[in-house]
């Protein structure tokens with residue numbers, strides 16, 4: 230029997246009617262149907278302050294971590310699996326999510342420097358990344374963009390923090406596909422995440 234997990238979904242899309250929102254809700258439903266606990270961080274709805282500011286550096290220089298960052302770190306610490314749901318914007322994360330990573334994944338929480346080099350401090354946590362693109366999947370596969378984006382996110386961010394990337398799925402050509410194709414994508418994401 231599968232053990233029950235604590236899931237944290239980190240979702241970044243401004244439009245509650247978007248396909249990304251449908252992906253997030255589908256994933257949430259699957260996790261709950263399997264009895265897992267789920268917390269959703271909807272970064273736009275929560276108006277997450279996503280710019281790493283001079284005041285953040287000033288607080289940290291005095292040994293204080295701002296309250297809103299501590300809250301997010303606590304949620305990550307308490308979870309077994311993080312699922313990121315976001316559209317690809319300019320070949321990467323939407324700024325609000327990039328800013329969440331800048332502000333939350335801090336040294337001493339997500340990674341640290343030791344005699345042996347950098348160590349990830351979030352070992353043991355799983356990460357699933359669900360993305361959508363305007364470009365067709367085949368184009369980004371052929372021109373190397375998928376590989377580049379995999380490296381920056383899987384290795385440059387989550388792997389750096391010691392996390393284990395268990396899935397990274399891109400759904401392509403989302404703005405131009407039919408409703409039926411979107412239903413197929415939602416069915417595919419359900420199947421993908423039901424094992425987490």
Ligand SMILES: Cc1cc2nc3c(=O)[nH]c(=O)nc-3n(C[C@H](O)[C@H](O)[C@H](O)COP(=O)(O)O)c2cc1C
Pocket residue numbers: 242247248249250316317318319320321361362363364403404
């Ligand atoms: C600011 C912005 C930047 C974008 N950059 C890219 C890009 O670099 N590559 C790409 O394939 N699509 C890009 N797109 C298209 C989105 O990825 C696409 O519209 C989205 O994944 C569709 O999902 P949605 O309907 O949930 O928004 C961009 C869209 C916006 C608004």
